[in-house]
Amino acid sequence: xxxxxxxxxxxxxxxxxxxxxxxxxxxxxxxxxxxxxxxxxxxxxxxxxxxxxxxxxxxxxxxxxxxxxxxxxxxxxxxxxxxxxxxxxxxxxxxxxxxxxxxxxxxxxxxxxxxxxxxxxxxxxxxxxxxxxxxxxxxxxxxxxxxxxxxxxxxxxxxxxxxxxxxxxxxxxxxxxxxxxxxxxxxxxxxxxxxxxxxxxxxxxxxxxxxxxxxxxxxxxxxxxxxxxxxxxxxxxxxxxxxxxxxxxxxxxxxxxxxxxxxxxxxxxxxxxxxxxxxxxxxxxxxxxxxxxxxxxxxxxxxxxxxxxxxxxxxxxxxxxxxxxxxxxxxxxxxxxxxxxxxxxxxxxxxxxxxxxxxxxxxxxxxxxxxxxxxxxxxxxxxxxxxxxxxxxxxxxxxxxxxxxxxxxxxxxxxxxxxxxxxxxxxxxxxxxxxxxxxxxxxxxxxxxxxxxxxxxxxxxxxxxxxxxxxxxxxxxxxxxxxxxxxxxxxxxxxxxxxxxxxxxxxxxxxxxxxxxxxxxx
Numbered sequence: 001x002x003x004x005x006x007x008x009x010x011x012x013x014x015x016x017x018x019x020x021x022x023x024x025x026x027x028x029x030x031x032x033x034x035x036x037x038x039x040x041x042x043x044x045x046x047x048x049x050x051x052x053x054x055x056x057x058x059x060x061x062x063x064x065x066x067x068x069x070x071x072x073x074x075x076x077x078x079x080x081x082x083x084x085x086x087x088x089x090x091x092x093x094x095x096x097x098x099x100x101x102x103x104x105x106x107x108x109x110x111x112x113x114x115x116x117x118x119x120x121x122x123x124x125x126x127x128x129x130x131x132x133x134x135x136x137x138x139x140x141x142x143x144x145x146x147x148x149x150x151x152x153x154x155x156x157x158x159x160x161x162x163x164x165x166x167x168x169x170x171x172x173x174x175x176x177x178x179x180x181x182x183x184x185x186x187x188x189x190x191x192x193x194x195x196x197x198x199x200x201x202x203x204x205x206x207x208x209x210x211x212x213x214x215x216x217x218x219x220x221x222x223x224x225x226x227x228x229x230x231x232x233x234x235x236x237x238x239x240x241x242x243x244x245x246x247x248x249x250x251x252x253x254x255x256x257x258x259x260x261x262x263x264x265x266x267x268x269x270x271x272x273x274x275x276x277x278x279x280x281x282x283x284x285x286x287x288x289x290x291x292x293x294x295x296x297x298x299x300x301x302x303x304x305x306x307x308x309x310x311x312x313x314x315x316x317x318x319x320x321x322x323x324x325x326x327x328x329x330x331x332x333x334x335x336x337x338x339x340x341x342x343x344x345x346x347x348x349x350x351x352x353x354x355x356x357x358x359x360x361x362x363x364x365x366x367x368x369x370x371x372x373x374x375x376x377x378x379x380x381x382x383x384x385x386x387x388x389x390x391x392x393x394x395x396x397x398x399x400x401x402x403x404x405x406x407x408x409x410x411x412x413x414x415x416x417x418x419x420x421x422x423x424x425x426x427x428x429x430x431x432x433x434x435x436x437x438x439x440x441x442x443x444x445x446x447x448x449x450x451x452x453x454x455x456x457x458x459x460x461x462x463x464x465x466x467x468x469x470x471x472x473x474x475x476x477x478x479x480x481x482x483x484x485x486x487x488x489x490x491x492x493x494x495x496x497x498x499x500x501x502x503x504x505x506x507x508x509x510x511x512x513x514x515x516x517x518x519x520x521x522x
Contacts, residue, residue, distance in 0.1 A: 004101035007360070007485050009086050009426065012098060015359055016088040016267055021368045023352075024171075024375035027269045029278045031176045036262045036283025038183040038341035039349075040255060041290060045190060045338065048252050049295045050314050054307035056239055057248030058211040059299040062292055064248035069288040071249070071452060072256040074445035075412035076284060077435040078419045079259070080277040085422065085431040087272035090356025091261075091349075092411040097360070099421040100414065106479055108414050109357045110471035115407030116261065116350035117388060118400050120161075120343060124392035127339040128156020133332045157392035164344040165385030168351070169371075169378050182341045189334030190290055193315065193327070197297030200322045205303050213241025228461050229454035243455075250455035253405050255291060259284055261349035273432030351377055351384045361487070362479035402460040403467070409453045410464075416446035 016022065027035075053061040082095040090097075093109035132144040145152040167178060227247050239247075262280055269275050294315070298307075302321045307313040319327040355377050358367035367380045391397050419435060419442045435441050480486065 007097045023267045032279025033282040039345035040287040052248035054313045056244045058304040059206045060210045062295045067249040068253040071448045080433045084273045088267045099418040106475045111407040112353045119404045120346040120388045121392040121397045124157040128154045130336045131156045154393045161389040179341045186338040201300030211240040224459040227455045250452045277433040361482045361484040409449045412449040416442045
């Protein structure tokens with residue numbers, strides 16, 4: 001059993017063309033760019049920045065966004081190089097399989113499922129809550145949840161997930177067109193909020209730009225809430241200061257998770273060698289500019305100390321503090337529209353990662369079947385949608401919000417390091433995009449992502465460890481035995497050796513390892 005066996009790029013490309021499991025190439029540069037903006041610019045632009053300013057960074061939340069953006073840009077460069085070399089569905093999972101082996105590929109795929117599933121469920125639940133707020137602003141009292149036998153049912157989550165599951169089943173291009181309309185609307189809303197917000201800016205609110213570090217108290221709860229880096233170094237739970245900027249960056253990184261999801265659509269992109277880099281980087285540039293402008297308006301409107309006094313600070317909190325309650329309606333509408341497209345892209349990304357893993361046999365192969373008429377994974381999309389709807393509608397899934405970040409960052413680390421392995425193993429490849437400055441930027445990307453991971457809370461790492469243990473159990477009990485790569489190695493061995501009667505265990509193991517190495521290089 002060779003846990004480091006790799007799947008050749010040529011085999012990945014061939015599997016993507018397998019009849020009955022193919023996806024249709026229909027997305028353009030514009031579609032990808034809008035998709036990146038669609039998944040990144042959600043309600044987070046109205047809430048995550050406020051939380052980071054209130055609890056971690058103060059006015060320096062702008063620097064937190066810049067750090068998160070640079071980290072994302074470095075990692076996305078690595079994604080772009082991989083995606084132009086291996087333009088198939090699966091993103092970081094496929095890239096890791098081609099460079100670092102099956103076990104690590106499984107772990108990354110499992111983490112991507114964690115990221116996309118949790119994000120879709122959390123945001124679907126928030127969508128229902130924001131829908132109720134919009135109704136309330138219109139004078140209608142529509143509760144976000146219905147009580148059924150003592151269980152709260154968030155009906156909005158079921159509604160929005162069902163709508164976009166149907167759209168994704170009907171076709172990726174159709175879904176993209178609907179998403180484009182919603183995305184353009186929410187960009188207009190964000191620009192409106194920025195312009196109005198800057199009319200209330202007072203420059204004294206930017207001082208001190210980096211607030212002095214403050215202790216948050218003591219106790220087990222605070223230890224679990226503090227950053228993992230602080231826990232490892234023995235520092236008392238604290239907020240603000242220089243470390244607060246990085247803690248804020250780890251939190252607002254949630255706002256940049258969409259761009260790895262865009263990479264999962266590589267198999268559905270027309271001319272991926274040119275389209276993927278342009279679409280991804282264009283979307284990232286737009287998103288970064290919008291986030292920085294929103295954070296400047298937010299911290300200039302009100303002092304971060306006022307935001308910290310609110311139980312759940314958002315951009316609405318800032319507008320209410322300056323007496324502009326009418327802006328709350330625009331923000332509520334913008335949040336609702338913003339979340340709508342995020343859910344769509346996350347549902348698509350989730351199904352594509354599971355499709356890639358099931359196509360390889362690490363998950364049941366039946367999940368990778370695609371519709372002959374529409375070239376979409378109908379069965380899988382429905383299963384993913386149903387699972388997300390149930391978790392979002394019936395559980396307190398928002399407690400796991402930081403799990404989204406740690407799943408994304410772990411994938412970013414592997415992709416960044418994987419580029420170095422790919423270049424060494426396959427110097428013959430000539431991807432359309434190549435990360436500049438040789439080995440420097442991939443290494444910097446991996447280090448930055450790893451450091452941001454350590455700035456997430458201790459309890460997040462505990463949940464993450466539990467998730468990894470569950471994943472490893474599933475791999476050894478199912479995935480490793482049903483892996484198509486494992487089957488091919490076995491067939492290759494038998495074709496060369498025949499049934500291994502009378503062979504010594506050591507010789508057989510050595511021969512198997514040689515066969516596996518040769519198969520991986522094929």
